[in-house]
Amino acid sequence: MGQQEKVATSLAGTVSEEISASLTAVDAELARRYPGDPGTRQPVHTVYVPGDVFEPGTLRSWGDQALAALDEHAPDAASLAAVLGIPEELAGPVHDRVRAKLEREPVEDLRIDFEDGYGPRPDAEEDEAAARAARLVSEAYANGTAAPYMGIRMKCMEAGVRDRGIRTTDVFLTGLMQAGGLPEGLVLTLPKVTYPEQVTAFAQLLEAFEKAHGLDAGRIGFEIQIETSQSILAADGTAAVARMIDAARGRATGLHYGTFDYSACVGVSAAYQASDHPAADHAKAVMQVAAAGTGVRVSDGSTNVLPVGPTAQVHEAWRLHYGLTRRALARAYYQGWDMHPGHLPTRYAAVYTFYREGLEPAAARLAAYVAKAGGDVMDEPATAKALSGYLLRGIDCGALDTAEVARLTGLTRADLDAFASPRRGDLTVTAP
Numbered sequence: 001m002g003q004q005e006k007v008a009t010s011l012a013g014t015v016s017e018e019i020s021a022s023l024t025a026v027d028a029e030l031a032r033r034y035p036g037d038p039g040t041r042q043p044v045h046t047v048y049v050p051g052d053v054f055e056p057g058t059l060r061s062w063g064d065q066a067l068a069a070l071d072e073h074a075p076d077a078a079s080l081a082a083v084l085g086i087p088e089e090l091a092g093p094v095h096d097r098v099r100a101k102l103e104r105e106p107v108e109d110l111r112i113d114f115e116d117g118y119g120p121r122p123d124a125e126e127d128e129a130a131a132r133a134a135r136l137v138s139e140a141y142a143n144g145t146a147a148p149y150m151g152i153r154m155k156c157m158e159a160g161v162r163d164r165g166i167r168t169t170d171v172f173l174t175g176l177m178q179a180g181g182l183p184e185g186l187v188l189t190l191p192k193v194t195y196p197e198q199v200t201a202f203a204q205l206l207e208a209f210e211k212a213h214g215l216d217a218g219r220i221g222f223e224i225q226i227e228t229s230q231s232i233l234a235a236d237g238t239a240a241v242a243r244m245i246d247a248a249r250g251r252a253t254g255l256h257y258g259t260f261d262y263s264a265c266v267g268v269s270a271a272y273q274a275s276d277h278p279a280a281d282h283a284k285a286v287m288q289v290a291a292a293g294t295g296v297r298v299s300d301g302s303t304n305v306l307p308v309g310p311t312a313q314v315h316e317a318w319r320l321h322y323g324l325t326r327r328a329l330a331r332a333y334y335q336g337w338d339m340h341p342g343h344l345p346t347r348y349a350a351v352y353t354f355y356r357e358g359l360e361p362a363a364a365r366l367a368a369y370v371a372k373a374g375g376d377v378m379d380e381p382a383t384a385k386a387l388s389g390y391l392l393r394g395i396d397c398g399a400l401d402t403a404e405v406a407r408l409t410g411l412t413r414a415d416l417d418a419f420a421s422p423r424r425g426d427l428t429v430t431a432p
Helices: 013-022 024-033 058-073 077-084 088-104 123-143 162-178 196-213 240-247 259-265 278-291 311-330 341-371 381-397 402-409 413-420
Strands: 045-050 109-113 149-153 186-190 222-226 252-257 297-299 336-338
Touching: 013 024, 058 088, 058 311, 058 341, 077 088, 077 311, 077 341, 088 341, 109 186, 123 149, 123 162, 149 162, 162 196, 186 196, 186 252, 196 222, 196 240, 222 240, 240 252, 240 278, 252 278, 259 278, 278 297, 311 336, 311 341, 336 341, 341 381, 341 402, 381 402, 381 413, 402 413
Parallel strands: 045 109, 045 336, 109 149, 149 186, 186 222, 222 252, 252 297
Antiparallel strands: none
C-alpha cells in the first residue's frame, strides 16, 4: 500500500442536506411513476376468443389443433426447422419443447372478447354471455384447466357503447365474486382508447366495484389497447399514451398495440397493414418509451394471415408469423396476439429459438459479471439486469430450465429475480 491520501472537503454538511431537501418531491415522484418492472411473469402472447365461442374445452382444443397442424405440416424436428430456418443444433430441443408446451400449457393468456370479435348483440344476450364467461373462468381456475392469465375485453368508453362496456364488466366481475372471488390471473383489456380521461373513467369504475365488494384498493388492474392515432399523439402534440399510464392511477398493467385498427386509423391500406409497417414501428416505439420504468408491459399486435389450407400455404403463413415474432422479440416486445390455433406452433418455436440460441452467451456474460471476471465485454449493472430478465423470461415460458441456467451461471432463481427486479429487496447473490 502507498501513502494514505489526506481527504479534504470544502462544503459544509448543510449543503448536502439542503440539496436533498430540495429534491424530496422529485424522489417521491420518481418512486411513484417509475417503480420498475413488477418482477412477475409476462405471457408471451394473448389469445382472443369471442364471448359466444368460449367453452370449457377451448384451451385444450387450441392445443390439440396446434398439435394436429404440427403433425400434418411439420411432423418432426427437421421438417419444422427447414420451414422456419431454425439452426440445426436447436431443431430437436425447440421442436420437443414446442410439443411439450402445446400438450401442457397451450395458451398463456386468454381474453374472452366482447368487443370486435363479439360485436353488437341484444343486451340480454351479452348479459348472459358475460355471466357465463365468469362462471367458466371460475371453474377453470378451480379445476386446474385455466391459463395462467384470463379475463375479458369489454367494449370501449366511447359514448355509443360505454354503458354496454360498463355493464359487461360489472356482470363479469360480479359473477367471479359470486363464484368465489377474483382469480390471481385476472386481466381486463380496455380497447380503443383515445383520451386519458377514458382511462381514468375505467379506473373509477373498478374503484367503485372494489368498494362495493370490500376489496383492497387497486386490486383490479387493466391493459390499455392502443388502436388510435390519438392515443399516441394528442391534439396538443404531447404523447397521449404516457398520460394514459398516469390516468390509470396505478392500475395499468400493459399497453397492447392494435395492428389493424391503428393502421386503418392512420390511413394504411389493407394490403400493407402489418406489425412491421413503419407506422406500427413508430407507435410501438412511443409506447415502449412511455412505459419504460413504469412497470407497464408492452405487447405487439397480431397477423391476420392464418396458417390454413394446403401445406405450402400453411408453411408460408408460418414463416411470416415466425419472422414477425422474432422481429418483435429483438425489439423487446415480448408479447403479442395470436388469432388462430395454427399460430401457436410458430409462436413457441420463435420464442424458444430466441431464448435457446442466446442462453449460453447470456449466461456467460452474467456469470462473468457476478465473478467480476471481465472478458471481451464490459457489462454494467443495467446490463446484468437485462441478462437476468432475459433468462427469467426464457424460464417462465418453458424455453429454458432453471437447472440448466443455474449450471451455466451459478445463480439461483432468487438471484436472477434480485438482479432483474432489485426493488423486491436487497440484492443478495448466493453464487460462489
